Amino acid sequence: MPQRKRYLFVCVNRRPDGTPKGSCAARGAEGLHARLKQLLKERGLAGTEVRACTSSCLDTCWAGPTIAVEPDNYFYGRVKETDLEEIVDGLARGERVERLVLSPSDFEMPRDIREREQAERKAKLG
Numbered sequence: 001m002p003q004r005k006r007y008l009f010v011c012v013n014r015r016p017d018g019t020p021k022g023s024c025a026a027r028g029a030e031g032l033h034a035r036l037k038q039l040l041k042e043r044g045l046a047g048t049e050v051r052a053c054t055s056s057c058l059d060t061c062w063a064g065p066t067i068a069v070e071p072d073n074y075f076y077g078r079v080k081e082t083d084l085e086e087i088v089d090g091l092a093r094g095e096r097v098e099r100l101v102l103s104p105s106d107f108e109m110p111r112d113i114r115e116r117e118q119a120e121r122k123a124k125l126g
C-alpha cells in the first residue's frame with residue numbers, strides 16, 4: 001500500500017466510567033473509527049488518499065471523540081456518527097469541516113474538570 005496523503009488518528013482511549021475527563025471510547029469512538037474506515041473504502045479513498053488509524057489519548061478528552069488529521073495538523077472534536085459523511089466529503093475535496101475543528105481554547109482543560117481531578121487526587125492522598 002502506498003503512503004497516504006492524510007492519516008486520521010481516531011482516539012479510542014477508554015477510561016473507567018465516572019472519571020472527570022471521560023474518554024473518547026466511552027463516547028463511541030470505536031464505532032466512529034469502524035464507520036470512518038468503511039466510508040473511506042466505499043469512496044475509494046482508503047487505498048491511496050486517507051488512512052483511518054486508532055490512537056491513544058490525544059489530550060483533548062473533554063472535547064472528544066477527537067480525530068487528529070495529519071499532516072494538516074488540525075483536530076476534529078465532538079464528532080458524531082452523523083458527521084462522518086461530511087468529514088469524508090471534505091477529505092475527498094481537500095477541505096476541512098470547520099464547524100468540527102477544535103479551536104486553541106479547546107486544548108485547555110475546562111476549569112470544572114480540572115477542579116474535579118484535583119479534588120479526586122487530594123481525596124486519594126487522604
Ligand code: FES
Pocket residue numbers: 011012013014022023024025056057058059060061062064065066
Ligand atoms: S481520551 Fe480521547 S483525547 Fe483523551
